Amino acid sequence: MTPPDLPAELRAALEAKLQGLSRIDTAERAVLISRTYRDGGNSGAITSTADALAYALARMPATYAAVTASLNALCETRPDFAPKSLLDVGAGPGTASWAAAEVFASLQSFTLLDANAALRALALDLCRDSARLTRMTYRRGEARAALADSEPADLVVASYLIGEIGETERRTLAELLWSKTRDTLLIVEPGTPSGYARIITLRQQLISSGAQVAAPCPHDGTCPLASPDWCHFTQRLPRLRAHMQIKGAVLPFEDEKFSYVALTRRPVERRLARVLAQPVVSKVEVSAKLCTTEGLAIAKVPRRVKADYARAKHWHWGGTLDRNNTP
Ligand SMILES: C[S@@+](CC[C@H](N)C(=O)[O-])C[C@H]1O[C@@H](n2cnc3c(N)ncnc32)[C@H](O)[C@@H]1O
Numbered sequence: 001m002t003p004p005d006l007p008a009e010l011r012a013a014l015e016a017k018l019q020g021l022s023r024i025d026t027a028e029r030a031v032l033i034s035r036t037y038r039d040g041g042n043s044g045a046i047t048s049t050a051d052a053l054a055y056a057l058a059r060m061p062a063t064y065a066a067v068t069a070s071l072n073a074l075c076e077t078r079p080d081f082a083p084k085s086l087l088d089v090g091a092g093p094g095t096a097s098w099a100a101a102e103v104f105a106s107l108q109s110f111t112l113l114d115a116n117a118a119l120r121a122l123a124l125d126l127c128r129d130s131a132r133l134t135r136m137t138y139r140r141g142e143a144r145a146a147l148a149d150s151e152p153a154d155l156v157v158a159s160y161l162i163g164e165i166g167e168t169e170r171r172t173l174a175e176l177l178w179s180k181t182r183d184t185l186l187i188v189e190p191g192t193p194s195g196y197a198r199i200i201t202l203r204q205q206l207i208s209s210g211a212q213v214a215a216p217c218p219h220d221g222t223c224p225l226a227s228p229d230w231c232h233f234t235q236r237l238p239r240l241r242a243h244m245q246i247k248g249a250v251l252p253f254e255d256e257k258f259s260y261v262a263l264t265r266r267p268v269e270r271r272l273a274r275v276l277a278q279p280v281v282s283k284v285e286v287s288a289k290l291c292t293t294e295g296l297a298i299a300k301v302p303r304r305v306k307a308d309y310a311r312a313k314h315w316h317w318g319g320t321l322d323r324n325n326t327p
Contacts, residue, residue: 005061081183097127111137113143152182216318239253299321
């Protein structure tokens, strides 16, 4: 399992970029950018070097943690997956490329695409001292146009991108992403009902085009969750000192909620039941809500079945069970 913390090289590069800059100014920019997102805006608000850095300090640790958690889940169901090439679409400061490089030592080529000049410049700066990422190709352009003449890659990632694409363009973008996927496509979105809705629409569309779900679902059928419930996960991550200062935060960690789907062209042999919420551990039993090949299930493991109970105490939200029902 790759940890959710930013790699040391990236942490150092971010801290170095902050040297000599006003933390107050950077914090104000981060607040403005967050407000723009909350009001339904997008990364178009990031127009300068200082904006790009404020965005990266405020959001990169969390989006990195979400992508890493999603890739870890993919590795569990596809332990033999060893991609050589990555296409990171809507790459921003390069977050998903850093995460994929950590998870897959096999990756040799990194192609990033994004429309935002300031985020592209920051990404190139951040990876200057990275042995593996320094050779990345970062193309600037609108995703659909840039994708149309991109080479396919073994792993394609769109992290926190789809929400920035208009509803009418999403279908075309999804087809293009899939057409450039040699093996696996990972889509990550915020873990909100609307982020989940975007994931589930895209999932359905691409299953119709022949995709299979590698994670999180143990099936390719309709999602068994009904509104107001939605499928999402949470990843705890440590906050950097600069991250805390920029956010005016007191706690040394935060929890990022995210939704994701990993779709593959290969047969998925390991269909593992997924834990959909924090399991409840009591003195009587452990109970957990699961998504299984047969639909939703509640697994209950009584304390008196000692070995099973001890194992069930390690279940966690987002994790899988070895078998498709209670142990
Ligand atoms: C919220 S940021 C996510 C950045 C990065 N993937 C991450 O996870 O940290 C969304 C990114 O998508 C890019 N983007 C949005 N719409 C785009 C489009 N139509 N074409 C290319 N890039 C786009 C933005 O410029 C921005 O860098």
